[in-house]
Amino acid sequence: MSIKIPRGTQDILPGTVEKWQYIEEVAKDICRNFQYKEIRTPIFEHAELFTRGVGDTTDIVQKEMYTFKDRGDRDLSLRPEGTAAVVRSFVENKMFGHANQPVKLFYSGPMFRYERPQAGRYRQFVQFGVEALGSEDPAIDAEVISLAMSLYQAVGLKKLKLIVNSLGDNESRVAHREALIAHFKPRIEEFCTDCQTRLEKNPLRILDCKKDRNHELMATAPSILDYLNEESRSYFEKVQSYLSLMDVEFVVDPTLVRGLDYYNHTAFEIMSDAEGFGAITTLCGGGRYNGLVEEIGGPSTPGIGFALSIERLLAAVDAEEVELPVESKVDCYVVALGDQAKDYSVKIVSDLRKAGLSAERDYLDRKLKAQFKAADRVQARYVAVLGEEELSSGTINLKDMESGEQESIKISKLVEAIQER
Known part of the structure; x- marks a missing residue:
């Protein structure tokens, strides 16, 4: 079960x-x-x-x-x-x-x-x-x-x-307490058992009763403000x-x-x-x-x-339908194609996180299109695409997901480039 x-x-x-x-x-x-x-x-x-x-x-x-x-x-x-x-x-x-x-x-x-x-x-x-x-x-x-x-x-x-x-x-409450007891006692049997118990112990609590809130004696109960x-x-x-x-x-x-x-x-x-x-x-x-x-x-x-x-x-x-300013976007999603690029992407993601940026990568060995869809789902601001060719030349393609603009930059400059933006 x-x-x-x-x-x-x-x-x-x-x-x-x-x-x-x-x-x-x-x-x-x-x-x-x-x-x-x-x-x-x-x-x-x-x-x-x-x-x-x-x-x-x-x-x-x-x-x-x-x-x-x-x-x-x-x-x-x-x-x-x-x-x-x-x-x-x-x-x-x-x-x-x-x-x-x-x-x-x-x-x-x-x-x-x-x-x-x-x-x-x-x-x-x-x-x-x-x-x-x-x-x-x-x-x-x-x-x-x-x-x-x-x-x-x-x-x-x-x-x-x-x-x-x-x-x-305390002095005001004692005076009010006596007035409440005198008010409720003649008809206390009409109230719930909790209120009957409270009459002598703490009659003020009768006013807080949810069961008897509509009883007519509630509306005419002595006000504490009159006994201050x-x-x-x-x-x-x-x-x-x-x-x-x-x-x-x-x-x-x-x-x-x-x-x-x-x-x-x-x-x-x-x-x-x-x-x-x-x-x-x-x-x-x-x-x-x-x-x-x-x-x-x-x-x-x-x-x-x-x-x-x-x-x-x-x-x-x-x-009130208030929209809280909750921010859950990812700064950069690293898309990697090819075994060597996937291995190296571990370092890139780590470097981004060490710099205080939110970063994510693919862990399911998905194709290019599926990785971009994953980046969309986590609302990535930027996608950095690394293939075998880019890895050999020490570059990476950085795409702004809002504007669609894309440029090739040095891998070593990726953190700096995102921070500047």
């Missing part, structure tokens, strides 16, 4: 992978401009990291994690998201003691969640994210949001919607003013709730307004998490970050 790819995963093949590489390079370039440094963490961590860091009331921990026992009877989990692992590394490597603060990091890599596969959502997906640790200045919140918007705009997306909200500090104390309100107003100074357009949505337990103060999402993108329009989400470092065993350290799915980003690119 044939072995097929596991459900919820995908092969990214040549022709498509170049788009991924382009997106990844754009993201790295933007992070360099914003002075964020790359960090790479393990693909699996101790399961406790995510139950403590992500929150045991979240769908991720309760339903979606890939957790297993290793040979030492330890509970390990494939990472379902990037923030908890980055914060674990921040604490373990004592980055809070670095001279340069805040510590600004970015990451990219596969994450794993056992959920129902659908368009743009996979059980193994690639997440890109940034984390800024060590500052509670609302300007860094605005900077992180601006970085996320810059990435989407840099790849050519235009139909974007940024929504922001404040979840307040003066400090939280001032903080949120500062974030909004900085976004306006940076010409970042946004909409305040008091119903926005992030799906992880560690968020407070600023929360945001970037949505796609592209026609035909799908029912789930969220591209990116993030927010502030001032208590997460302490939860994972570090000193009191404020933080803010976001994460996005590369798959979702590429789906938005397709929905």
Whole structure:
């Protein structure tokens, strides 16, 4: 029987992978401009990291994690998201003691969640994210949001919607929590079992329920903005003013709730307004998490970050019909005729590549016409034709595939001639 790819995963093949590489390079370039440094963490961590860091009331921990026992009877989990692992590394490597603060990091890599596969959502997906640790200045919140918007705009997306909200500090959240419990408790039996469990543990998560999103109590639920104390309100107003100074357009949505337990103060999402993108329009989400470092065993350290799915980003690119400037052409295809010419073409191709040029040759012993067709398929800019006669005279015929012009030059001058063109 044939072995097929596991459900919820995908092969990214040549022709498509170049788009991924382009997106990844754009993201790295933007992070360099914003002075964020790359960090790479393990693909699996101790399961406790995510139950403590992500929150045991979240769908991720309760339903979606890939957790297993290793040979030492330890509970390990494939990472379902990037923030908890980055914060674990921040604490373990004592980055809070670095001279340069805040510590600004970015990451990219596969994450794993056992959920129902659908368009743009996979059980193994690639997440890109940034984390800024060590500052509670609302300007860094605005900077992180601006970085996320810059990435989407840099790849050519235009139909974007940024929504922001404040979840307040602990005092504000306690007041809002009590109001939510009082609001939902009389009719909580009408909600799903998950919401019934969340009522006492974390009633804010009820607002994020996908099953009961259309229940009438959702529309009349108390708004967090009505329970912000003066400090939280001032903080949120500062974030909004900085976004306006940076010409970042946004909409305040008091119903926005992030799906992880560690968020407070600023929360945001970037949505796609592209026609035909799908029912789930969220591209990116993030927010502030001032208590997460302490939860994972570090000193009191404020933080803010976001994460996005590369798959979702590429789906938005397709929905807006954006043509990514992916370059896959070959600089020179070497056509060789005759045994000695074929042998020598190995050196020519090697010399071209050593000079930093993209080069290819025939490996199937094809005829002249078939080799030219192969050169067309790889979109070769130039074709260098070497026969036995040219080899004996130390020359090679160089053809410009766009103009059709052809000239005979010294083999020793081939690299220089292509570089000049």
